Amino acid sequence: MTLKQQYIDGKWVNANSGNTRDIINPFNQEVIATVAEGDQTDSKNAIAAARKAFDQGDWPSTPATERGNIVRKIAELIERDKEELAKIESLDTGKTIIESRGDMDDIAGVFRYYAELADKDGGEIIDSPIPNSISRVVREPVGVCGQITPWNYPLLQASWKLAPALVTGNTLVMKPSEITPLTTVKVFELIEEAGVPAGVANLVLGPGTTVGSELSSNTDVDLISFTGGIETGKKIMQTASVNVKKLALELGGKNPNVIFADADFEAAVDHALNAVFFHAGQICSAGTRVIVEESLHDEFVKAIVARVEKIKLGSGFDDDTQMGPLISAEHLAKVEAYVEAGKKEGATVAVGGYRPEEPELQKGFFYMPTIFTDCTTDMSIVQEEAFAPVITVEKFRTEEEAIKLANDSIYGLAGGVWTSDIVKAERCVAKMRMGTVWINDFNLYFPHAPWGGFKQSGIGRELGKPGLEEYTETKHIFHNLKPEPINWF
Numbered sequence: 468m469t470l471k472q473q474y475i476d477g478k479w480v481n482a483n484s485g486n487t488r489d490i491i492n493p494f495n496q497e498v499i500a501t502v503a504e505g506d507q508t509d510s511k512n513a514i515a516a517a518r519k520a521f522d523q524g525d526w527p528s529t530p531a532t533e534r535g536n537i538v539r540k541i542a543e544l545i546e547r548d549k550e551e552l553a554k555i556e557s558l559d560t561g562k563t564i565i566e567s568r569g570d571m572d573d574i575a576g577v578f579r580y581y582a583e584l585a586d587k588d589g590g591e592i593i594d595s596p597i598p599n600s601i602s603r604v605v606r607e608p609v610g611v612c613g614q615i616t617p618w619n620y621p622l623l624q625a626s627w628k629l630a631p632a633l634v635t636g637n638t639l640v641m642k643p644s645e646i647t648p649l650t651t652v653k654v655f656e657l658i659e660e661a662g663v664p665a666g667v668a669n670l671v672l673g674p675g676t677t678v679g680s681e682l683s684s685n686t687d688v689d690l691i692s693f694t695g696g697i698e699t700g701k702k703i704m705q706t707a708s709v710n711v712k713k714l715a716l717e718l719g720g721k722n723p724n725v726i727f728a729d730a731d732f733e734a735a736v737d738h739a740l741n742a743v744f745f746h747a748g749q750i751c752s753a754g755t756r757v758i759v760e761e762s763l764h765d766e767f768v769k770a771i772v773a774r775v776e777k778i779k780l781g782s783g784f785d786d787d788t789q790m791g792p793l794i795s796a797e798h799l800a801k802v803e804a805y806v807e808a809g810k811k812e813g814a815t816v817a818v819g820g821y822r823p824e825e826p827e828l829q830k831g832f833f834y835m836p837t838i839f840t841d842c843t844t845d846m847s848i849v850q851e852e853a854f855a856p857v858i859t860v861e862k863f864r865t866e867e868e869a870i871k872l873a874n875d876s877i878y879g880l881a882g883g884v885w886t887s888d889i890v891k892a893e894r895c896v897a898k899m900r901m902g903t904v905w906i907n908d909f910n911l912y913f914p915h916a917p918w919g920g921f922k923q924s925g926i927g928r929e930l931g932k933p934g935l936e937e938y939t940e941t942k943h944i945f946h947n948l949k950p951e952p953i954n955w956f
């Protein structure tokens with residue numbers, strides 16, 4: 468097995484320390500790759516390379532059309548290597564190969580979308596109030612960007628950062644999650660092949676506490692874009708303040724899925740499951756808080772329980788597998804503790820609530836899809852992000868109560884509302900405090916629409932035009948065409 472290396476200043480390099488890390492398949496705990504395990508010194512080297520490429524290199528002043536062409540080439544290479552990338556992503560995360568193929572299509576789409584936007588903003592002329600002057604606004608790259616990504620959608624979350632940073636002329640250092648770095652390593656091979664100049668895009672591998680914290684604390688980094696947990700986000704926010712870095716945080720969610728009695732029953736039932744059980748519930752926007760109108764509650768619960776009982780667990784590479792394992796033994800232990808807390812708090816386990824017993828699943832980090840009923844907002848299982856295949860069901864009687872329950876969270880990432888009454892739907896979404904709200908749908912995202920959180924789910928937006936603007940500084944240029952002395956002093 469060849470060692471997967473870091474990519475710094477256009478060269479593939481081992482960790483300074485020579486340390487390595489084994490990457491484990493969560494389905495069977497087999498080692499699928501060994502990667503360089505960097506530390507602060509590797510991070511510093513990568514930051515220095517990115518700084519030099521920004522301050523002395525051509526990338527920031529390369530015509531945007533040309534940068535767009537290179538980013539489009541990356542999209543083409545991802546499409547060429549889609550099957551290999553999808554396979555690596557499934558081996559590394561445990562998600563089904565069908566999900567990984569879908570991710571790769573989305574990822575290529577993100578690079579294509581930003582390649583097309585690259586040369587569409589030529590700035591703006593302001594109608595200057597000062598005679599004999601020109602006032603204009605241009606957007607410039609921010610500088611050196613530190614980019615830190617999580618393990619659940621490793622390459623998808625990386626693409627949301629890489630593509631906009633590159634087309635806008637920034638240089639960057641990316642640090643993927645230490646447990647799922649493999650597709651990011653592969654994409655850096657494609658970044659090299661596409662012709663991104665040395666030093667512009669750098670990759671460091673290793674833990675957040677060393678490699679990652681160097682990115683947030685180093686004063687040569689101008690912007691930090693982080694996707695991950697809320698507690699890590701808070702730490703990054705603190706360390707990033709050292710030089711008032713620009714900050715983009717995509718944090719967790721505890722997302723409500725509100726079902727009114729007049730909803731399309733079959734579609735609402737089906738999407739309540741889609742909203743949670745893809746990737747074993749390890750999705751920031753999973754609709755884990757199902758909030759159902761009382762008159763529909765029993766029928767709805769019966770229908771979702773019946774469907775959940777049939778969910779097939781297994782290898783992500785088997786055609787009939789619907790749900791793979793959790794990411795790690797540590798995460799599985801957290802999920803078990805979360806479910807036990809729910810039981811103690813008085814919620815009822817309607818289905819699941821234990822590890823599967825099939826012999827063929829014993830080497831993997833599997834947990835049964837679980838539904839809790841009799842839930843109330845004061846319970847920890849309703850308030851805490853579990854990142855697990857677990858739904859909590861709450862009841863409501865009035866529209867006002869439904870909205871109150873939906874908003875009763877420190878998070879504000881996403882939410883859904885199901886009803887056939889379009890006026891009611893619009894009334895509800897106007898009051899729901901989340902960055903994305905779906906009406907009669909759940910968990911949809913695409914490159915054209917911004918993504919991000921209200922409240923403690925984050926700061927800033929990825930995707931869409933706002934996702935591009937995060938990587939630019941706005942400069943106002945005032946040109947006096949007839950300078951004259953003022954003679955004040």
Ligand SMILES: NC(=O)c1ccc[n+]([C@@H]2O[C@H](COP(=O)([O-])OP(=O)(O)OC[C@H]3O[C@@H](n4cnc5c(N)ncnc54)[C@H](O)[C@@H]3O)[C@@H](O)[C@H]2O)c1
Pocket residue numbers: 615616617618619620624642643644645673674675676678679680683694695696697699700702703717718719720750751752852854880919920924925
């Ligand atoms: N809002 C979104 O779009 C979105 C998308 C995906 C995941 N998430 C969130 O990500 C979380 C799960 O991911 P995770 O467990 O990998 O999160 P995490 O916070 O543990 O780790 C995320 C990344 O931060 C790094 N890191 C850890 N400590 C650090 C530090 N002190 N300084 C700098 N970097 C550090 C990790 O190595 C990893 O690369 C969930 O909360 C989920 O909701 C959010």
Ligand SMILES: C[N+](C)(C)CC=O
Pocket residue numbers: 619620623749750751752912
């Ligand atoms: C943002 N999303 C939905 C792709 C992954 C969240 O974990």
